[in-house]
Amino acid sequence: MAKHDTPMLDDLEKGPWPSFVTDIKKMAEKKPECWDILGQLELSFKDRITHWKHGGIVGVFGYGGGIVGRYSDQPEKFPGVAHFHTVRVNQPSSKYYSSKKLRDLCDLWEKYGSGMTNFHGSTGDTVFIGTTTENLEHFFYDLTHELNQDLGGSGSNLRTPACCLGKSRCEWSCIDTQALCHFLTNHYQDELHRPAFPYKFKFKFSGCPNDCVAAMARSDFSVVGTWKDNIRIDQAEVKQYIAGEYPPEGGAHSDRDWGKFDIQKEVIDLCPTNCMWMEGDELKIDDSECTRCMHCINVMPRALRPGKVQGATISCGAKAPILDGAQLSTMIVPFVEVNPDNDYEEVVDIIEKIWDFWMENGKNRERLGETMQRVGLPRFITEVMEMDPLPQHVKEPRSNPYVFWKEDEVEGGWQRDVHEFRKRLDLV
Amino acid sequence: MGYDPENPMQDRITDIGPPHYEQFLPPVIKKNFGKWLWHEIKKPGVLVHKAESGDECWTVRVGTPRLVSIEYIRELCDIADKHSDGYMRWTTRNNVEFMMDSEDRVQPLLDDLASRGNKFPVGGTGAGVGNIVHTQGWVHCHTPATDASGVVKAVMDELFDYFTSHTMPAQVRIALACCLNMCGAVHCSDIAILGVHRKPPMIDHDNIEGLCEIPLAVASCPLGAIKPAKATTSDGREVKSVKVKEERCMFCGNCYTMCPSMPLADPEGSGIAILVGGKVSNTRSAPKFSKMVIPFLPNTPPRWPETVDAIKNILEVYAKDALKYERVGEWAERIGWEKFFEKTGIPFTDKSIDDYRLAYDTWRTTTQFKFTSHIK
Numbered sequence: 001m002a003k004h005d006t007p008m009l010d011d012l013e014k015g016p017w018p019s020f021v022t023d024i025k026k027m028a029e030k031k032p033e034c035w036d037i038l039g040q041l042e043l044s045f046k047d048r049i050t051h052w053k054h055g056g057i058v059g060v061f062g063y064g065g066g067i068v069g070r071y072s073d074q075p076e077k078f079p080g081v082a083h084f085h086t087v088r089v090n091q092p093s094s095k096y097y098s099s100k101k102l103r104d105l106c107d108l109w110e111k112y113g114s115g116m117t118n119f120h121g122s123t124g125d126t127v128f129i130g131t132t133t134e135n136l137e138h139f140f141y142d143l144t145h146e147l148n149q150d151l152g153g154s155g156s157n158l159r160t161p162a163c164c165l166g167k168s169r170c171e172w173s174c175i176d177t178q179a180l181c182h183f184l185t186n187h188y189q190d191e192l193h194r195p196a197f198p199y200k201f202k203f204k205f206s207g208c209p210n211d212c213v214a215a216m217a218r219s220d221f222s223v224v225g226t227w228k229d230n231i232r233i234d235q236a237e238v239k240q241y242i243a244g245e246y247p248p249e250g251g252a253h254s255d256r257d258w259g260k261f262d263i264q265k266e267v268i269d270l271c272p273t274n275c276m277w278m279e280g281d282e283l284k285i286d287d288s289e290c291t292r293c294m295h296c297i298n299v300m301p302r303a304l305r306p307g308k309v310q311g312a313t314i315s316c317g318a319k320a321p322i323l324d325g326a327q328l329s330t331m332i333v334p335f336v337e338v339n340p341d342n343d344y345e346e347v348v349d350i351i352e353k354i355w356d357f358w359m360e361n362g363k364n365r366e367r368l369g370e371t372m373q374r375v376g377l378p379r380f381i382t383e384v385m386e387m388d389p390l391p392q393h394v395k396e397p398r399s400n401p402y403v404f405w406k407e408d409e410v411e412g413g414w415q416r417d418v419h420e421f422r423k424r425l426d427l428v
Numbered sequence: 429m430g431y432d433p434e435n436p437m438q439d440r441i442t443d444i445g446p447p448h449y450e451q452f453l454p455p456v457i458k459k460n461f462g463k464w465l466w467h468e469i470k471k472p473g474v475l476v477h478k479a480e481s482g483d484e485c486w487t488v489r490v491g492t493p494r495l496v497s498i499e500y501i502r503e504l505c506d507i508a509d510k511h512s513d514g515y516m517r518w519t520t521r522n523n524v525e526f527m528m529d530s531e532d533r534v535q536p537l538l539d540d541l542a543s544r545g546n547k548f549p550v551g552g553t554g555a556g557v558g559n560i561v562h563t564q565g566w567v568h569c570h571t572p573a574t575d576a577s578g579v580v581k582a583v584m585d586e587l588f589d590y591f592t593s594h595t596m597p598a599q600v601r602i603a604l605a606c607c608l609n610m611c612g613a614v615h616c617s618d619i620a621i622l623g624v625h626r627k628p629p630m631i632d633h634d635n636i637e638g639l640c641e642i643p644l645a646v647a648s649c650p651l652g653a654i655k656p657a658k659a660t661t662s663d664g665r666e667v668k669s670v671k672v673k674e675e676r677c678m679f680c681g682n683c684y685t686m687c688p689s690m691p692l693a694d695p696e697g698s699g700i701a702i703l704v705g706g707k708v709s710n711t712r713s714a715p716k717f718s719k720m721v722i723p724f725l726p727n728t729p730p731r732w733p734e735t736v737d738a739i740k741n742i743l744e745v746y747a748k749d750a751l752k753y754e755r756v757g758e759w760a761e762r763i764g765w766e767k768f769f770e771k772t773g774i775p776f777t778d779k780s781i782d783d784y785r786l787a788y789d790t791w792r793t794t795t796q797f798k799f800t801s802h803i804k
Contacts, residue, residue: 008730012578015585018547020493020577027497034497037567044566044575045729048695052570054639054688061436070568086568093449095518099505101452102516106498106505115498119518122563122611129495129568141431144441164520168449168457169477169485169527171464178449189443209710213520216715217708218613224710249753251469252554255594258752270753272712295712295753301466320610322682323650325785328616328715364647365686 003032004039008046024116031115033080033130040078051078058085058133060140064195066151067136083132084114087139088125088152090185090192093178094165095120104147112139123202124162125152150189156365157195161185163205164212172297173207174225174310175338181205183344184351191355198362198371201355208306209294215318215329220368221351222315222329225338227307230287231296237303238263238283249299267296311335314350317369327369330377332385334392350385357384376404454515456485456529472592473550474534486528488537490548491559491584491591494522495567495577503547511537521559521601523552549591555598557590557743562604563612565623571681572606573623573698574727580604582731583621586740597750597759600743601708608680616706618756619739620718627697628677629690633659633669640687642668648686651676678784700725700735704742705757716757721769723779738774745772770800 002025012021021038028034040051055069068086075082089105105126109115114130121127131139143149152160161184164170166177184203185192191201204215207225215222240246241261247254248261263283268276275289276296283303285296297304314336315329336346354368357380362371372380377394381387407414432438450458460479467477475487492500504524508516511533512526519525526537541548552558560583563569565576583602590596603614606623614620636642636659646654653676659669670690672683683690692698702725706718721742725734742756749771750759760768769776782790 009578011730012581015581016546016549016588017581017584017591018491018493018549019581020495021581023493023495023497023500026499030499041567041575041578045578048727048729049693049698050566050570050572052566052568054570062440062442070570084568090446092446092452096449096452096457097516097518098452099508099514099516101447102501102505106501109498117496117498117501118494118564119492119496119501119522119524120494122561122613124520137433137436138431141440144444145439147447148444149447150442150444162520165517167462167464168453169464169487171466171477173462176462182446182449186445189445193443211709211715214613214616214708216710217616217706247468249554250467250475251471251594252599253594253752254469254471254554256555266752270712293711294709298711299753301468305465320605320608320613320615322609322680322685326615326717328717364644 002028002038003035004042006038006042009038009042027115030110033084033114034116036072036078036080037114037116037130040072040074040081043074043077055085058136060136060151063151063193065154065157065193068154070130081114081130084130085133085136087113087128087131087136088121088154088160089128089143090150090152090160091120091124091126091162093163093181094168095124096168101147105149108139108142108147112142121152123152123159125160151193153192153200155195156197156199157193157201158188158191158197159200159202160192161203161205162213164207166205166207170207171301172210172294172306174227174306175205175207175223175312176340177205177207177213177223177225179340180223180338180344180347183340184347187343187348197355197359199365199367201358201368209292210298216315217328218318218320219329220317220319221354222318223312223338223347224315225310226292226313226335227310228335229307229309231285231290231307232305233283233285234303235282238300239281241300241303242281246300246302250301267299270295310338312338312347314347316354317367317372319367319369323365324370324373327367327373330369330372331392332381333387334390353384353386378404452515452517454485454513454527454529456483457527459483460485469553469594472553472556472594474538475553476531483529484531486531486534488526488528488534488541488550489519489552490524490526490541490550491552492522492524493577493581494562500547503544507537507540507548511540519552519559521552521561523559549588551592554594555596556592556594557587557596557600557602559591560584560602560604560621561612561614563606563610565606569606571609571684571693573608573625573681573693574606574700575729576604576606578729579621579700579732579735582733582736583739586736587743590743596743596747598753598755600746600756602739609685614703615717616708616715617718618704618706619742620703620706621735621739622701622703623698624701624724625679625681625692625694625698626724627692627694628672628674628679629683629692631659631670631672632689632691633667634661634663636669636687636689637667639689642670645670645683645687645690648682650680650682651678653677654683695727699727700732702735702738702742705755705760707755707757712753713755713758713761718757719760719765720780721772721774723777742772742774764798766798766800766802769802776802
């Protein structure tokens with residue numbers, strides 16, 4: 001039986017898209033505190049404002065992250081959600097599950113929580129919404145002992161890393177994103193659980209430049225698979241596309257009549273570097289001009305594949321707008337080998353250079369991208385990364401003349417005697 | 429057994445990380461890992477991946493509301509047990525995928541899903557509208573300027589046919605973040621729904637000493653609009669507090685994140701901004717930010733009609749006008765943003781002209797422009 005009248009929420013039970021309201025009501029039959037979720041949410045709909053208070057600091061012993069405190073500002077009206085903390089559980093790479101694993105998680109959350117979840121949080125965790133402080137240690141004990149799982153990150157630490165589905169079901173993935181994500185998550189457990197950074201730090205791993213996990217847009221450390229050699233072409237399959245035997249872009253446009261596939265118009269003319277052309281009925285690519293944008297491969301997946309010399313491009317510093325405005329990741333290392341046999345040595349080395357610098361120089365609540373802006377890209381590349389600057393690091397060279405020359409770069413240094421200088425002038 | 433509060437450190441296990449993903453891979457995935465040749469979307473929500481071995485992996489993609497109960501998850505488990513050997517995965521856009529080793533298993537699964545009411549819509553592939561990635565909103569967050577799940581439900585109900593079809597010029601990625609903290613990272617979406625505030629923070633002098641570190645509150649303001657100041661509480665005590673130079677406030681809400689005594693949410697002041705034209709992929713053009721085209725729409729629960737109409741309008745004008753493969757941002761750049769405003773009928777205001785840092789990059793410094801209806 002519903003505990004509160006929720007006419008506005010009830011309206012959201014109509015319509016073709018699945019209704020979270022219907023779902024919460026069903027959960028409330030077993031977990032009565034869910035009626036108070038609906039009651040408080042209805043009040044928010046009426047008042048047009050949130051009724052959650054600032055979170056307090058709660059957690060499990062020895063960890064500084066993974067739990068987010070949450071308290072209602074209407075605890076008398078809605079006692080079921082008076083204390084209603086969030087638990088972030090580190091998801092398996094690419095969010096694959098067995099029904100056994102999911103049922104175990106559900107049973108655990110039925111025992112210690114409200115029964116409501118987010119599959120998944122934006123960062124990637126399996127998120128459990130609504131429990132009390134006294135249940136946290138019990139939940140954590142059973143999670144680690146019985147389910148062999150651990151919490152994710154929150155606060156100023158390494159946030160739970162996430163990846164696209166990589167080689168598991170994608171023909172384009174140039175790196176095994178799942179293995180890399182799993183390895184680094186385990187390698188950096190201390191950084192994930194015990195906040196010691198200036199602010200949050202995110203790792204995301206995409207297998208190709210399509211970037212399905214949005215690494216370039218939202219991670220401080222963006223690893224995107226790429227290749228160095230030539231796009232593999234199957235000319236027989238190219239002919240099949242031209243003949244209209246296969247749908248372009250794997251059938252992505254199937255419900256609209258865009259006319260017959262036109263390789264010139266739909267592939268060659270849309271190449272951003274104009275590096276493709278037809279020679280008779282053969283498709284040619286000048287791979288030295290290719291910037292690996294993926295368009296041609298996306299449109300003709302049976303005919304074109306990424307090259308075989310595969311690795312990753314590392315970019316740094318993406319973030320949402322708070323505070324200095326949104327940033328995309330800046331390309332830093334054009335190509336690294338992603339090699340499990342040496343424990344991803346090249347990737348780990350780059351991460352640690354960045355962390356050493358950022359932990360020393362980052363201000364409180366300053367994301368890496370903001371620190372990079374403050375110290376400048378030249379210093380980040382040469383001093384932090386210990387790399388030679390490359391034209392690939394910029395879209396274009398600077399247009400202002402304000403170069404921060406260093407003293408040792410200028411012949412004779414900066415120490416001069418003004419009296420000598422005057423004397424020379426007097427002679428003129 | 430279990431946790432013993434008397435002995436909290438007994439048998440404690442920590443730092444074990446996530447379970448290894450390999451144990452959750454469906455057999456056809458495990459067998460053909462890294463050996464995929466190509467894929468095809470057979471119809472909206474149904475994909476086939478072909479492996480070098482000749483094996484096929486058939487995937488059915490189902491949209492979810494993200495905010496789901498364990499009862500809902502258990503139902504997914506039942507479905508997976510019946511049709512996909514008990515395996516499933518989630519995409520980055522809150523869809524569930526069931527993967528199977530033969531085409532024969534697809535239709536029975538589709539029939540089963542369809543028999544369960546509106547719970548499991550199949551779609552979210554190709555040149556359509558994908559599932560909306562979103563944040564918590566009023567259901568579980570302390571800083572939101574709008575709700576999340578309610579707005580998403582209202583929008584997806586209206587755009588449902590675009591989720592289950594391939595009629596758009598390219599994929600359209602919609603995302604919602606309920607405040608500027610952007611847990612949902614909406615800033616590179618084709619269409620972003622963003623909760624925004626428009627009233628400066630109030631200051632709760634009565635409680636600020638107990639709740640806030642004044643220097644942190646002062647330092648939190650990116651525009652230096654917060655200064656330490658003495659204030660008098662309602663019972664006449666003089667306390668160390670802060671004052672806000674209100675005309676300098678850009679309503680980012682960072683002060684409230686740092687100091688619970690500076691709330692800024694408001695029924696009239698807070699609402700939704702619409703930003704469009706962002707993208708994440710490197711395909712054709714570089715990744716780009718979404719641009720603000722509608723600075724404010726009111727919070728109008730339960731169905732947010734102004735927001736729903738605005739999104740539907742942008743989407744339909746785009747669908748009619750853009751070229752095949754062109755993302756919303758690529759279309760807007762090709763026709764010019766002045767044409768975007770003219771074609772969509774969205775009024776252009778000073779709020780769409782950047783006056784924050786790096787603003788100059790967005791000002792027009794050429795005589796090349798189009799004479800649209802804006803120029804009288």
